Amino acid sequence: MSDTVSETQYLEFLDALLAGDRIRCTRTVQELMAGGVGLRMLYVQVFQRAMYRVGELWEQQRISVAVEHLATAIVERMLALVQAQVFTGPYRERKAIIACVADEYHQLGGRMVADFFELHGWRGYFLGANTPLPDLMRLIDERQPDMLGLSLSIYFNLPALLRALDAVTTAYSKLPILVGGQALRWGGQKAIEPYPNVTCVASMDDLERIIVQ
Secondary structure, three states: OEOOOOHHHHHHHHHHHHOOOHHHHHHHHHHHHHOOEOHHHHHHHHHHHHHHHHHHHHHOOOOOHHHHHHHHHHHHHHHHHHHHHHOOOOOOOOEEEEEEOOOOOOOHHHHHHHHHHHHOOOEEEEOOOOOOHHHHHHHHHHHOOOEEEEEOOOHHHHHHHHHHHHHHHHHOOOOOEEEEOHHHHHOHHHHHOOOOOEEEEOOHHHHHHHHOO
């Protein structure tokens, strides 16, 4: 399998994504997979990289919220396109629960993280956007995961993240917790420092270094 995506291929996907051209995005992804690009490279070098760029353009007010939302929806369709290959393989013993905290509706990053766990031999339970804290606690109790991942994209939702960390670290003091999302770029990392067993994850590479141990 190819271990990289060319700059031309990435820019073709990004251009189609910003144009809202789902068909062209699909064609590019299919061509990459047919050429032997593995799912890990597809997630890191195409999906993650493109969405980081989309986020930067939105922050710079060079694209509208509508364009950002359309790009997100297209990438979610691309994840669905490759989903069957993500969940192949033997029975997975290690379990991870991935959730967006209460009032957090940006779920793409969390979904990609859950898939990445699956790609590395874990069973990833993705709870989606706006997960109420009582429901999260109940599922942790039921599933007894080996790791918990919490996603935060909007900095103003930081109090919801801290409430979740308070509850989980009190009830499950030994459960490793990963926290990630664009909100951490604006000061959230400092807020989570007092919590034991909580690690800030800035990229898929960071995540991979943790979960392959």
